[in-house]
Amino acid sequence: MAEQANSSGLEDEFATLHEFVKAAKMKLSPERWDYVVGAAETETTLKRNRYAIDSMAFRPRVLRDISAIQCTAPVMGKKARLPVMLAPVGGLERLDPDGAAAAAKGAGLFGVPQMLSSVSAPGLEATAKASSGRKFFQLYRRGNDQATDEIVDRAVDAGFEAFCYTIDSAFYGRRERDISRRVSNRSIIDDGGDYRQQSLSWSEVKRYKDKHGHKLPLILKGIQTGEDAAIACDHGVDGIYVTNHGGRQLDHVRGTLDTLPEVVDAVRGRAQVIIDGGFYRGTDIVKALALGADTVAIGRLYLYGLAAASSMGVARVLEILEHEIKTCLGLLGLDGFAGIDKSFVHPAPSLTMPHVHSAFPLLNLADEGYGGR
Ligand SMILES: Cc1cc2nc3c(=O)[nH]c(=O)nc-3n(C[C@H](O)[C@H](O)[C@H](O)COP(=O)(O)O)c2cc1C
Numbered sequence: 001m002a003e004q005a006n007s008s009g010l011e012d013e014f015a016t017l018h019e020f021v022k023a024a025k026m027k028l029s030p031e032r033w034d035y036v037v038g039a040a041e042t043e044t045t046l047k048r049n050r051y052a053i054d055s056m057a058f059r060p061r062v063l064r065d066i067s068a069i070q071c072t073a074p075v076m077g078k079k080a081r082l083p084v085m086l087a088p089v090g091g092l093e094r095l096d097p098d099g100a101a102a103a104a105k106g107a108g109l110f111g112v113p114q115m116l117s118s119v120s121a122p123g124l125e126a127t128a129k130a131s132s133g134r135k136f137f138q139l140y141r142r143g144n145d146q147a148t149d150e151i152v153d154r155a156v157d158a159g160f161e162a163f164c165y166t167i168d169s170a171f172y173g174r175r176e177r178d179i180s181r182r183v184s185n186r187s188i189i190d191d192g193g194d195y196r197q198q199s200l201s202w203s204e205v206k207r208y209k210d211k212h213g214h215k216l217p218l219i220l221k222g223i224q225t226g227e228d229a230a231i232a233c234d235h236g237v238d239g240i241y242v243t244n245h246g247g248r249q250l251d252h253v254r255g256t257l258d259t260l261p262e263v264v265d266a267v268r269g270r271a272q273v274i275i276d277g278g279f280y281r282g283t284d285i286v287k288a289l290a291l292g293a294d295t296v297a298i299g300r301l302y303l304y305g306l307a308a309a310s311s312m313g314v315a316r317v318l319e320i321l322e323h324e325i326k327t328c329l330g331l332l333g334l335d336g337f338a339g340i341d342k343s344f345v346h347p348a349p350s351l352t353m354p355h356v357h358s359a360f361p362l363l364n365l366a367d368e369g370y371g372g373r
Helices: 018-028 031-036 046-055 099-108 125-130 145-157 176-180 203-210 226-234 256-265 282-290 300-331
Strands: 056-058 073-075 078-080 084-086 113-119 135-139 162-166 218-223 241-242 272-275 296-297 343-347
Touching: 018 031, 031 176, 031 300, 046 056, 046 073, 046 226, 046 256, 056 282, 073 113, 084 099, 099 113, 099 125, 099 300, 113 125, 125 135, 125 145, 135 145, 145 203, 162 203, 162 241, 203 218, 218 226, 226 256, 241 256, 241 343, 256 272, 256 282, 282 296, 282 300, 296 300
Parallel strands: 084 113, 084 296, 113 135, 135 162, 162 218, 218 241, 241 272, 272 296
Antiparallel strands: 056 343, 073 078
């Protein structure tokens, strides 16, 4: 496939990813900025995501013909322009008036799938209509089985290609940036007091697979151990999504790149492995693929694009990411993802103080408040 041209039209305005972080911070109110960049309690989990990525060095190979590099890869069984998708994010309407529809447009324009959050406006059907790009649907399960079944049917009708349960949110993480402002986001995942999230168990996974598995593949988002990955595969789950919710749920867990190898070992090719958490640069994504992930989801990174420049901002973030990935692959002596494996990476001490924006050293972290207020 010939390389696709950039179509965002924002090449001059945004030449590097950190420019999007700056522009987003300029546009967002302090409350909304904190909603995006914040994490739970001490924010150690968020920092560990970056630390794990920064603690991996490359082992480049040389003198291989890399004159034609292909960055495409399958995502959930179909070719995508990058092995990347947009992570599900609630409340996108806080960042752009068109919310999830604008994000869908940007992802579709570029050519990667979007996973739509069940708590992002304008909702399932309107978001599906906004773009012809591929879409997966993520649900915080509320209500009874019938309510879930209705949502699955709506997702099928609207053309979604996969269904995802987020399973790490039985309790709402204590995000102190929001709590200290007395801002409540609980409604986003609260289930009206019937505690459906807390009573979720493997029996619902079995019920879904029996009833809907033939219509819509199932992804479980929130797997953090090889043990649970193995149980999920035994239940026929199609996608194992390794995540700690960008550090927003349980504090003090491992960085996701540290978790990945045991999950890949447990899955043994039985399901697609998706990962997210701190993947903000092309090199980050290549490291995850080297360690066995099939797809990397980006969260905050595309939120900066969306907040800064709506759907075209999302597309431009992806274009820059593609450029970084292509540069990385070429300098590793790879002409695509087909030949990548763990021989291309090696543990190495991190040289960076991990931080939500430590991947962007051109930001003046201390003086301009990119971490704080
Ligand atoms: C503002 C915000 C809202 C989020 N909302 C959801 C959500 O509705 N459903 C969900 O499964 N995960 C949600 N997440 C978690 C993301 O899907 C993803 O796991 C996380 O952002 C990845 O980390 P990263 O932002 O460092 O890339 C949210 C994350 C952020 C930053």
